[in-house]
Amino acid sequence: MRILGIDLGSRAVKLALFEEERLVESRIYDTAVFYRDYCTNTNQKISIDFGRLEFGGFDKIVSTGYGRNNVNVENALVIVELKAHTFGAVWQTGLENFTLLDIGGQDSKVISVKNSRMVDMVLNDKCAASCGRYLENMAGVLGIGLDELVRHHKNPVELSSTCAVFGESELIGKISEGYGIGELAAGVNYSLFKRVKPIVERFPDDNLVVSGGVARNEALVSYIRKELGFKQIVIPERPQLNGAIGCCTYYIATSRKKS
Amino acid sequence: MKRIGFTTSIPVEVIFTAGAIPVDLNNIFITNDDPGRLIEVAENAGFPRSTCAWIKGIYSVIMDGGGIDTLIGVVEGDCSNARALVEVLEQKGVDCISFSYPNSRSYDQLKKEIAKLCSYFGVELEDCIKVKKELDRIRKRLIYLDELTWKHNKATGFENHIWQVSSSDFNGDYISFEKELNEKIASIEKRAPKIEGKKRIGYIGVPPINGDIYDFVKSQNARVVYNEVQRQFTMADSVGIQDVVEVYRNFTYPYNLRGRLLDIKGQISKRKIDGIIHYAQAFCFRGIEDIVIRKELNVPVLTIEGDRPGNLDQRTKLRIEAFIDMLDQ
Numbered sequence: 001m002r003i004l005g006i007d008l009g010s011r012a013v014k015l016a017l018f019e020e021e022r023l024v025e026s027r028i029y030d031t032a033v034f035y036r037d038y039c040t041n042t043n044q045k046i047s048i049d050f051g052r053l054e055f056g057g058f059d060k061i062v063s064t065g066y067g068r069n070n071v072n073v074e075n076a077l078v079i080v081e082l083k084a085h086t087f088g089a090v091w092q093t094g095l096e097n098f099t100l101l102d103i104g105g106q107d108s109k110v111i112s113v114k115n116s117r118m119v120d121m122v123l124n125d126k127c128a129a130s131c132g133r134y135l136e137n138m139a140g141v142l143g144i145g146l147d148e149l150v151r152h153h154k155n156p157v158e159l160s161s162t163c164a165v166f167g168e169s170e171l172i173g174k175i176s177e178g179y180g181i182g183e184l185a186a187g188v189n190y191s192l193f194k195r196v197k198p199i200v201e202r203f204p205d206d207n208l209v210v211s212g213g214v215a216r217n218e219a220l221v222s223y224i225r226k227e228l229g230f231k232q233i234v235i236p237e238r239p240q241l242n243g244a245i246g247c248c249t250y251y252i253a254t255s256r257k258k259s
Numbered sequence: 260m261k262r263i264g265f266t267t268s269i270p271v272e273v274i275f276t277a278g279a280i281p282v283d284l285n286n287i288f289i290t291n292d293d294p295g296r297l298i299e300v301a302e303n304a305g306f307p308r309s310t311c312a313w314i315k316g317i318y319s320v321i322m323d324g325g326g327i328d329t330l331i332g333v334v335e336g337d338c339s340n341a342r343a344l345v346e347v348l349e350q351k352g353v354d355c356i357s358f359s360y361p362n363s364r365s366y367d368q369l370k371k372e373i374a375k376l377c378s379y380f381g382v383e384l385e386d387c388i389k390v391k392k393e394l395d396r397i398r399k400r401l402i403y404l405d406e407l408t409w410k411h412n413k414a415t416g417f418e419n420h421i422w423q424v425s426s427s428d429f430n431g432d433y434i435s436f437e438k439e440l441n442e443k444i445a446s447i448e449k450r451a452p453k454i455e456g457k458k459r460i461g462y463i464g465v466p467p468i469n470g471d472i473y474d475f476v477k478s479q480n481a482r483v484v485y486n487e488v489q490r491q492f493t494m495a496d497s498v499g500i501q502d503v504v505e506v507y508r509n510f511t512y513p514y515n516l517r518g519r520l521l522d523i524k525g526q527i528s529k530r531k532i533d534g535i536i537h538y539a540q541a542f543c544f545r546g547i548e549d550i551v552i553r554k555e556l557n558v559p560v561l562t563i564e565g566d567r568p569g570n571l572d573q574r575t576k577l578r579i580e581a582f583i584d585m586l587d588q
Contacts (some may be wrong), residue, residue, distance in 0.1 A: 038483045080577070080584055083581075083584060117588050118585055119559075119585065120585075121581060121582075123574065182447075
């Protein structure tokens with residue numbers, strides 16, 4: 001049984017292929033490019049040209065993305081992304097009880113998982129300053145790549161703007177004050193951390209799992225380790241693919257229940 | 260007949276007794292053909308972007324729509340924004356009366372306030388009992404409509420909301436309201452009960468600025484079987500009470516959270532509610548109360564925020580969907 005999981009994100013489309021309950025392949029595409037090169041829209045449904053993708057055949061497609069209402073992949077079983085992330089995190093970490101922090105391109109969410117099930121959740125999706133897009137923008141202002149930005153965590157400059165847009169002006173101000181790239185980059189990372197801290201602290205647990213593209217931000221993870229009270233911080237092997245993996249493992253778990 | 264607008268529920272018995280027409284300005288605003296435009300009018304007049312939409316809507320209903328002879332502004336027991344609104348309207352030459360629900364719930368203080376209102380309209384407090392008896396007859400029917408929702412599972416969450424919320428002013432004419440309500444109830448009674456197995460949701464907080472929330476919940480295989488503040492507007496718990504002052508002391512909305520929570524907890528238990536949606540208007544102080552509400556209620560709580568009138572936005576839909584999905588597990 002081959003299952004394809006698709007997570008249609010705001011900045012990246014993630015694909016995971018499971019065969020006989022094992023992850024056999026995964027890919028990440030830029031969202032705009034994916035829609036442009038591999039999709040057509042027929043009758044309000046997204047039709048993916050799998051031939052072009054060269055994934056081979058599969059028996060089932062399960063998709064998720066920003067809001068079940070937004071995602072209409074032809075012939076796919078659509079699940080809520082919060083559910084996809086929960087299942088993905090459980091499968092990737094083997095943990096049944098944890099708090100899950102997922103920071104994506106344009107939102108961040110915290111899910112409380114008990115006995116492998118989502119029992120509570122908080123979304124921060126009105127605020128652009130608490131997600132990946134913010135980091136991309138600020139890296140651009142600093143003239144460095146994201147890979148460079150996420151490495152810096154020492155001596156962060158104070159960035160106090162509530163708003164991502166005003167934050168840019170504030171950062172430019174700091175550049176003119178003579179701060180080094182390292183401190184500026186750390187300041188950006190730390191300001192993101194400050195914004196997610198209140199929502200993560202809502203769900204204390206022994207374990208914190210961090211997923212989503214921003215989980216690869218080493219600086220953010222170092223602040224989490226230093227300042228939050230979790231005993232164990234787990235970054236799954238494929239944090240950005242968490243949702244897509246969850247799509248597949250959700251289907252596997254529910255079809256197992258039926259048989 | 261004079262049209263008396265008000266910013267939130269006030270002793271409507273006084274208005275009817277005076278032979279005037281009560282007008283709940285919130286309802287006029289939200290049922291306007293273009294409520295978004297009313298918000299713009301207020302913002303152009305200087306109301307901040309980051310202020311409650313209901314206040315802006317009420318301002319525009321009065322200034323832009325006209326037809327209101329006097330405004331009763333509830334300056335204590337709703338919020339401070341209402342107080343500021345009255346100050347703006349007074350400056351613009353609108354005839355305003357301030358009404359306060361005393362924070363202490365003191366009988367004597369509330370009686371003084373209601374007496375002031377009576378005096379303005381040239382009626383006596385005792386005269387209001389007659390009208391109260393008429394209204395109570397209708398309120399009993401509203402209690403029954405509520406039962407048709409949660410007990411008999413026939414009325415929809417939206418019907419439960421719209422009929423109860425309209426009882427703040429009985430649409431200005433309680434005789435017609437009674438007739439229409441009874442017709443509606445008769446047609447609801449004929450329905451088959453909703454299929455069980457749907458999650459039972461309670462809606463607490465101020466009425467939603469997004470009217471499609473009830474249909475959306477329905478589309479997610481759940482039903483709203485309780486509307487906290489709308490039910491409070493019907494003064495259901497005071498039917499039969501002869502003392503008008505006591506009625507508006509029992510009304511939980513203008514007073515502290517404790518009274519509201521007692522009411523809500525009782526209803527959760529009685530209606531076998533699976534989960535609560537707590538709605539707070541954007542920029543409203545009641546968002547702070549969420550901190551207490553979450554700790555006090557023993558059922559899962561989803562907090563959502565509404566800002567502009569119109570349909571629910573995608574993010575809120577996602578939250579509601581995920582919440583109901585979670586209740587299903």
